[in-house]
């Protein structure tokens with residue numbers, strides 16, 4: 001598509017991760033000629049992971065990027081068109097909706113499905129990057145099983161960190177929660193559960209100075225003190241960063257209602273947003289499950305909701 005060109009599309013899906021591609025498969029098979037706008041990360045978050053063994057349908061371990069290539073090919077094979085561009089704004093005050101793209105092009109759409117996902121927050125230290133995918137993770141549900149019977153650290157002090165620590169405590173030998181303050185932000189009920197677990201301990205007033213490791217992956221973390229104590233090292237095989245996620249919804253903040261964390265607000269149990277004709281699916285809505293299979297499921301739901309909504313308009 002050339003810059004400054006404008007087209008009209010029946011259904012535009014924004015995002016080409018599990019949610020967007022699944023919505024693409026379903027809307028294409030409903031004969032709705034969807035266009036999927038892929039953004040900066042075609043395939044989504046699953047393209048930055050390696051081993052995946054919890055996506056149903058595969059008896060053996062598969063690779064995240066491979067899965068997403070298959071999903072995109074499947075969507076294209078049934079008629080979805082993928083455009084490599086970034087949505088900058090949506091004007092939801094007009095019908096059809098007007099979508100502006102980073103290339104300078106624009107398009108109008110009768111229906112929009114938002115599936116732009118979220119990005120995990122990282123600590124931002126070099127060694128974290130070095131061992132990402134080789135002992136460093138931001139998802140206990142995704143990667144915890146790879147550390148069965150081993151020792152791991154969870155970094156953070158909010159609900160997510162405590163949830164991740166509790167989840168890992170059922171799989172791993174020992175979990176060390178590392179928090180830079182002397183009290184947790186997590187809800188009291190979560191903290192009570194945490195402190196009851198024999199195999200979870202907390203390193204208070206500490207932050208990660210360096211992830212330690214070798215060719216085999218992570219071997220430990222060096223913890224700096226936030227209260228002037230000396231650094232200390234703990235031996236772990238995995239480090240789970242649990243300091244939050246940022247939903248990729250900045251482009252829609254004027255278009256649909258977001259909650260105070262920036263997640264799109266959708267109807268309970270469905271995918272309708274605050275704007276009639278705009279639906280949302282996957283990690284840009286969901287701050288609880290955050291899995292490829294749940295995102296794909298929500299993509300299917302959004303496609304079915306969109307198809308029904310279009311039927312109601314005629």
Ligand SMILES: Cc1cc2nc3c(=O)[nH]c(=O)nc-3n(C[C@H](O)[C@H](O)[C@H](O)COP(=O)(O)OP(=O)(O)OC[C@H]3O[C@@H](n4cnc5c(N)ncnc54)[C@H](O)[C@@H]3O)c2cc1C
Nearest residue numbers: 015016017018019039041044045087117282283290291292
């Ligand atoms: C390291 C890692 C490992 C993981 N491992 C697993 C696992 O083993 N199993 C599992 O089930 N889940 C795993 N997950 C979680 C899983 O990846 C996510 O739950 C899933 O990818 C969410 O899909 P989504 O389609 O909602 O969003 P995403 O995958 O985040 O995709 C978002 C899409 O939107 C696009 N986009 C964003 N903004 C714009 C814009 N303005 N314009 C156009 N496009 C835009 C992006 O380019 C991308 O294509 C892992 C996550 C990470 C980070």
